[in-house]
Amino acid sequence: MALLENPIGTEDPSYLKNGNRLLLELFDAKVELVENLDNADEQLQALAARLSSSGKKPYLVPIGGSSPVGALGYVRAGLELAEQIKQTGIDFAAVVLASGSAGTHSGLALALAHELPQLPVIGVTVSRSEEAQLPKVQGLAERTAELLGVALPEHFKVELWDEYFAPRYGEPNAGTLSAIKLVASHEGLLLDPVYTGKAMSGLLDGIGRQRFNDGPLIFLHTGGAPALFAYPDAFDQ
Numbered sequence: 001m002a003l004l005e006n007p008i009g010t011e012d013p014s015y016l017k018n019g020n021r022l023l024l025e026l027f028d029a030k031v032e033l034v035e036n037l038d039n040a041d042e043q044l045q046a047l048a049a050r051l052s053s054s055g056k057k058p059y060l061v062p063i064g065g066s067s068p069v070g071a072l073g074y075v076r077a078g079l080e081l082a083e084q085i086k087q088t089g090i091d092f093a094a095v096v097l098a099s100g101s102a103g104t105h106s107g108l109a110l111a112l113a114h115e116l117p118q119l120p121v122i123g124v125t126v127s128r129s130e131e132a133q134l135p136k137v138q139g140l141a142e143r144t145a146e147l148l149g150v151a152l153p154e155h156f157k158v159e160l161w162d163e164y165f166a167p168r169y170g171e172p173n174a175g176t177l178s179a180i181k182l183v184a185s186h187e188g189l190l191l192d193p194v195y196t197g198k199a200m201s202g203l204l205d206g207i208g209r210q211r212f213n214d215g216p217l218i219f220l221h222t223g224g225a226p227a228l229f230a231y232p233d234a235f236d237q
Contacts, residue, residue: 001030001058003047005037007170012233019230037063064101068147071107071140075148078111081218085116092119093215096206097222098199099123099133099160100169104222106141113156120213122159124202126195127169130162161211164202170194172234175201180228181235192224193231 002024010016017025024031037043040063048058062070085092095112099105109121125133137158145152166173172180172193179200180191191197203219206212 001032001047001051003032003034003037003044005034007168014232015230019227023226064103066101066103066140068140068144071103071144074104074107075111075144078108079115082112082115091215092218093212094120094122095218095220096122096124096199096203097220098126098195099137100126100195102136102140106137106144108220109137109158110141110144110152113153117153117155120159122161124199125160125162125165126198127165130160133160133162134158161202161206164198164205172197172231175205177234179204189221190225190228192227193234194227195224196221
């Protein structure tokens, strides 16, 4: 069962019947819509309790799979990335990624802090301010390190840029749409309006404003192309 919200409040069928919603239908998943997921952990626990009382045995997967166990996937990805970077002999200026439910960001940052401590990992927030996002990433990194039985490096630092997520989660802005079009037309890469498009908008603006040190950048493309088909009208603007 999937617990979902409609973050932009639209009734447009191209949004409600497309992207991940279409995939959920193909998976024959039951969907329960709520007004918002402001207290997602508590809401999931309540749903699980309701299912348990009816004889079901629910297994809870938090938003984005962002638990210490879920973050392990990107710890492993970070170790693999560090190995590849070392093999190139190139001094990269930074890694840039979308920072949302925090699993990707915390797992990758934890691994790279151990393996390449001088390499900044910059999370472009997709749904909230730096002030609200920082404890999510920091806390999950700490819990993931504890699960692994390793210490969080003293120099570990969560770096966030929060100028690119407005107006809200799930709603692309002009910079997001411009970044998606630019990368598609020049590189043949598909970004999405919710996560990677906003992250690329931050990367491009960061280059223009000289926010990075000298050197090539690594952009972590976390997928999301199916979401493009839920926003056809956005690209008519």
